[in-house]
Amino acid sequence: EVQLVESGGGLVQPGGSLRLSCAASGFTFSSYAMSWVRQAPGKGLEWVSVICGDDGNTYYADSVRGRFTISRDNSKNTLYLQINSLRAEDTALYYCAKGRIASCYDGLDYWGQGTLVTVSS
Amino acid sequence: DIVLTQSPDSLAVSLGERATINCKSSQSVLYSSNNKNYLAWYQQKPGQPPKLLIYWTSARGSGVPDRFSGSGSGTDFTLTISSLQAEDVAVYYCQQYYRPPFTFGPGTKVDIK
Numbered sequence: 648e649v650q651l652v653e654s655g656g657g658l659v660q661p662g663g664s665l666r667l668s669c670a671a672s673g674f675t676f677s678s679y680a681m682s683w684v685r686q687a688p689g690k691g692l693e694w695v696s697v698i699c700g701d702d703g704n705t706y707y708a709d710s711v712r713g714r715f716t717i718s719r720d721n722s723k724n725t726l727y728l729q730i731n732s733l734r735a736e737d738t739a740l741y742y743c744a745k746g747r748i749a750s751c752y753d754g755l756d757y758w759g760q761g762t763l764v765t766v767s768s
Numbered sequence: 769d770i771v772l773t774q775s776p777d778s779l780a781v782s783l784g785e786r787a788t789i790n791c792k793s794s795q796s797v798l799y800s801s802n803n804k805n806y807l808a809w810y811q812q813k814p815g816q817p818p819k820l821l822i823y824w825t826s827a828r829g830s831g832v833p834d835r836f837s838g839s840g841s842g843t844d845f846t847l848t849i850s851s852l853q854a855e856d857v858a859v860y861y862c863q864q865y866y867r868p869p870f871t872f873g874p875g876t877k878v879d880i881k
Binding site: 707 | 824872
């Protein structure tokens, strides 16, 4: 059974940093693209970032490029999102999601329950 | 960036009736070399993470009932629920994965009339 468990969220002051983690199990982690998608309270889904499983390429939303860094440790079956220079508008539930295949260019077939990041002074 | 718009913002349909949601892309998401449209649909029920319903415009995700179907090409796409069930109350999102950033539409809320 595929499982994705996010952690690392919390309350942080503007300008602060966090590292989110997503522990994966139930599939060959290294063989799939992995993504982060966020959802502000009461709002829609916002795609954040992806790391491809075939070539390791990474892509970012314009709103986070230069502040967020996605990475993966295939030996630990874990996906990360380093988030720096946090702003109030980064407040959201952050979901980890598995790609259907290794390529980044496909849908997201499994999602975690999310970890909440709140940016406030 | 590719912008997706959805219509309507919300709709209420009687049980057993058809629900139709539209998604329009600011650019074509049809890749000519393989004739595939890089578009997916997700369902999100209250308090739950999204669930993949449809990928490649019309392929159903694992375990998705056949009352859900997707169609369209280029810039215009449709998700159809042929016979609405109570458990289909949710917000539905389209997403393009043709070109990063892989944007989502704003969502369409479906309720029971």
